[in-house]
Amino acid sequence: MKIWFPTLGLLLLICLTGTGCAVRQPLPRADIQRLPQDAGVYLAHAKDPVIDSACQAQYFQQFKDRFFRPWHRTAPKHSAKIVFSGLKKYRLKRLYGENNRPLPPNFVNVMARQSQPGTYPLLHQPAITVIHASIRVFPTHKPVFFGPPVPGRGFPFDMMQNSLVPAGTPVLITHESADRQWALVETDWVAGWVRWQEIAAVDDAVMMDYSTHPLAGFTADQVPVIPEDGPPVFAGRVGMALPMTDPASDTGFVTVLAPARTHLGNAELLAARVPEDGIQPLPFSATLENFADILNALMGQSYGWGGLYENRDCSALIQDVFAGFGIPLPRNSRDQADAGESISLEGLSGREKQGLIRTQGIPLQTLLYMPGHIMLYLGLDPASDHPVICHAMWGVTTRPPFSTRTGRLVVGRTVITTLEPGKEQFPLVQPKDLLVEKLTRMVLLN
Numbered sequence: 001m002k003i004w005f006p007t008l009g010l011l012l013l014i015c016l017t018g019t020g021c022a023v024r025q026p027l028p029r030a031d032i033q034r035l036p037q038d039a040g041v042y043l044a045h046a047k048d049p050v051i052d053s054a055c056q057a058q059y060f061q062q063f064k065d066r067f068f069r070p071w072h073r074t075a076p077k078h079s080a081k082i083v084f085s086g087l088k089k090y091r092l093k094r095l096y097g098e099n100n101r102p103l104p105p106n107f108v109n110v111m112a113r114q115s116q117p118g119t120y121p122l123l124h125q126p127a128i129t130v131i132h133a134s135i136r137v138f139p140t141h142k143p144v145f146f147g148p149p150v151p152g153r154g155f156p157f158d159m160m161q162n163s164l165v166p167a168g169t170p171v172l173i174t175h176e177s178a179d180r181q182w183a184l185v186e187t188d189w190v191a192g193w194v195r196w197q198e199i200a201a202v203d204d205a206v207m208m209d210y211s212t213h214p215l216a217g218f219t220a221d222q223v224p225v226i227p228e229d230g231p232p233v234f235a236g237r238v239g240m241a242l243p244m245t246d247p248a249s250d251t252g253f254v255t256v257l258a259p260a261r262t263h264l265g266n267a268e269l270l271a272a273r274v275p276e277d278g279i280q281p282l283p284f285s286a287t288l289e290n291f292a293d294i295l296n297a298l299m300g301q302s303y304g305w306g307g308l309y310e311n312r313d314c315s316a317l318i319q320d321v322f323a324g325f326g327i328p329l330p331r332n333s334r335d336q337a338d339a340g341e342s343i344s345l346e347g348l349s350g351r352e353k354q355g356l357i358r359t360q361g362i363p364l365q366t367l368l369y370m371p372g373h374i375m376l377y378l379g380l381d382p383a384s385d386h387p388v389i390c391h392a393m394w395g396v397t398t399r400p401p402f403s404t405r406t407g408r409l410v411v412g413r414t415v416i417t418t419l420e421p422g423k424e425q426f427p428l429v430q431p432k433d434l435l436v437e438k439l440t441r442m443v444l445l446n
Contacts, residue, residue: 294324
């Protein structure tokens with residue numbers, strides 16, 4: 001009688017789908033280990049400067065108008081239907097909390113009473129963020145998940161996390177929660193709930209002082225912003241802007257205005273020092289070197305759905321990188337895909353898509369879009385001639401054998417890859433689940 005022994009590879013695949021083996025799932029490492037995680041490597045043949053100076057000046061004027069616009073609105077930009085859309089969206093869904101247990105059936109009703117949609121808008125008060133503020137869908141700091149056991153529906157995809165708004169961002173307060181713990185605020189690109197402690201009201205004098213100085217932007221994250229008579233108030237990050245009052249310095253620091261909240265809830269502007277190697281006047285010169293420096297400053301950072309934990313998801317990465325160059329892009333991936341000339345990739349094979357990207361894509365000026373994800377085209381890999389992208393990537397879909405459920409090979413950070421990360425993990429990763437097969441659009445920003 002013959003005794004059948006499964007191969008080591010088959011045993012591994014069985015363990016990946018079972019519950020009794022403690023084998024860790026492999027990562028889609030081939031791209032990340034083979035490709036230099038340095039944006040400058042792929043930009044040798046790109047156009048320099050990336051953006052014409054006259055066009056950049058026009059974009060930057062739009063950026064400034066958009067940045068300060070909440071202070072000049074006479075009515076909310078966002079309708080009640082939009083700002084309270086979560087009450088309808090989540091009412092009939094099964095929702096889970098941070099303990100992976102279902103939330104009470106009346107959770108959405110409780111949030112509706114807190115949100116008071118029938119009285120919107122209760123307030124009209126210009127304000128400013130004094131910390132990096134999480135914009136929430138409901139007035140709660142508690143996370144909400146669709147289905148923790150299912151990849152892509154549990155952590156870190158907190159459905160309450162809408163976006164992150166950096167410190168020093170002008171906002172308009174339009175509403176407050178029934179318990180008066182939360183304020184509904186809007187920028188020109190997002191609206192949602194923040195705690196009152198995260199914002200401060202501004203008057204005409206503060207708005208005038210804040211908006212008359214030139215704006216400066218940060219070239220890295222975790223750059224300390226230090227008032228003259230106190231500890232750092234917050235850390236500067238790529239994508240945010242602050243007024244700069246004194247760009248010249250022989251001490252290694254420049255001076256900016258940093259908003260702080262008084263005990264009465266009003267904003268005061270503090271003169272604060274910032275290390276000069278972490279900040280530059282906006283907009284940054286649109287050179288290949290500057291783009292590469294900004295991208296490299298963010299390379300390897302953890303993925304953050306909706307700005308969770310002050311990290312970036314795919315669209316936040318794109319928005320923040322271009323903000324430093326004075327280019328105002330929308331916040332979510334679907335809107336970013338409408339921000340330029342769109343070339344459809346639907347109906348094409350993966351090889352045809354890569355060929356079209358190779359011939360028509362423009363490094364640093366081309367976004368590649370699939371539903372739910374957006375990527376920045378960097379150019380061609382010198383070693384393979386394959387298109388290369390930079391993106392904040394959560395993971396790659398897997399289809400383990402003997403299972404009806406899909407899984408994930410988690411990357412969870414900002415990386416440079418080809419359009420086929422995970423290809424080497426076949427059959428765990430199927431061809432249909434590669435990024436290139438899911439691409440639907442190429443977007444030329446210029």
